[in-house]
Amino acid sequence: MNKLFQALVPLALAAAAVSAGAQDFPGSKPITLIVPFAAGGPTDRVARDLAEALRKPLGATVVVDNAAGAGGSIGANKVAKAPADGYTLLVHHIGMATMPTLVRNIPFKVETDFEYVGMINDVPMTLIGKPSLPANNYKELVAWINANKGKINLGNAGVGSASHLCGMLFQSALGVDMTAVPYKGTGPAMTDLIGGQIDLMCDQTTNTTAQIEGKKVKAFAVTSPKRLSTAALKDLPTMQEMGVKDFSVSIFHGLYAPKGTPAPVLKKLNDALKVALKDPDFVKKQEGLGAVVVTDKRVEPAEHKKFVQAEINKWSPLIKAANVYVE
Numbered sequence: 001m002n003k004l005f006q007a008l009v010p011l012a013l014a015a016a017a018v019s020a021g022a023q024d025f026p027g028s029k030p031i032t033l034i035v036p037f038a039a040g041g042p043t044d045r046v047a048r049d050l051a052e053a054l055r056k057p058l059g060a061t062v063v064v065d066n067a068a069g070a071g072g073s074i075g076a077n078k079v080a081k082a083p084a085d086g087y088t089l090l091v092h093h094i095g096m097a098t099m100p101t102l103v104r105n106i107p108f109k110v111e112t113d114f115e116y117v118g119m120i121n122d123v124p125m126t127l128i129g130k131p132s133l134p135a136n137n138y139k140e141l142v143a144w145i146n147a148n149k150g151k152i153n154l155g156n157a158g159v160g161s162a163s164h165l166c167g168m169l170f171q172s173a174l175g176v177d178m179t180a181v182p183y184k185g186t187g188p189a190m191t192d193l194i195g196g197q198i199d200l201m202c203d204q205t206t207n208t209t210a211q212i213e214g215k216k217v218k219a220f221a222v223t224s225p226k227r228l229s230t231a232a233l234k235d236l237p238t239m240q241e242m243g244v245k246d247f248s249v250s251i252f253h254g255l256y257a258p259k260g261t262p263a264p265v266l267k268k269l270n271d272a273l274k275v276a277l278k279d280p281d282f283v284k285k286q287e288g289l290g291a292v293v294v295t296d297k298r299v300e301p302a303e304h305k306k307f308v309q310a311e312i313n314k315w316s317p318l319i320k321a322a323n324v325y326v327e
């Protein structure tokens, strides 16, 4: 054997082992969906529904693990650094597009540390308040805010989260500063809002619809450009109708794998995602909570990546102009 051949043999064997592993994927090993927020919130909810819908097409056990904290960057970083074998995936939201501008020095790169598996859904947000708030509609809410400047608490899921972004834009639009109360996710923040420990919050309809319907919280507006059709939300005005110019926040959720995950594994994951997104149970659960399951080309990895890049380009100047980023 010449020297070059001797050097190439181990490399060829290693490559064969990787592709054999990829062919067998997922085998009998469970797949973990990392949720970068606490249990009980909207990202957790979509991940748990998705895990259920993925089990059949993948023929594997799919579990959810909450790696919450730092506005969703702890969980994202965990997946960025995980083995690129398809067994550790990330379900994340618009934070993938806003974190790079909202928060400086995140320990991973959204553009280069992940494989984009496909998008899951689009979800509008709602502006909600504790049940004991004296305001009963948006105009009364603004009057109450103006009368209570310096005393108002606004819950969020940490710097860089969707609720943080929405809350910052709301304060900037009103020209009022509120005290941010960070949680590991809006699941626990919702418990405190219902209990009256915090005054206000902005959150995805997937976490707020049932609470609004059950009158556990007060709802003031939706962040979508048009009113929503869901029964519990259809009477809520849009922020734009209420005079907050250009206020439009829609949260998307997507599925990601660590950079370098083999192509055959990514293909299997994407094929399974496409089946899951058509699962009638999954669609019913999501739509009942005001979410729109992705049926367009953004379910393709390249289009998912293009969409996130477009969202980065869209949000970066808006975040900078509204002066709402955190050093």
Ligand code: ASP
Pocket: 037, 038, 041, 042, 043, 044, 093, 156, 157, 161, 162, 163, 164, 184, 185, 186, 187, 203, 204
């Ligand atoms: N809705 C949260 C956010 O503000 C995250 C979550 O708990 O899912 O980003």
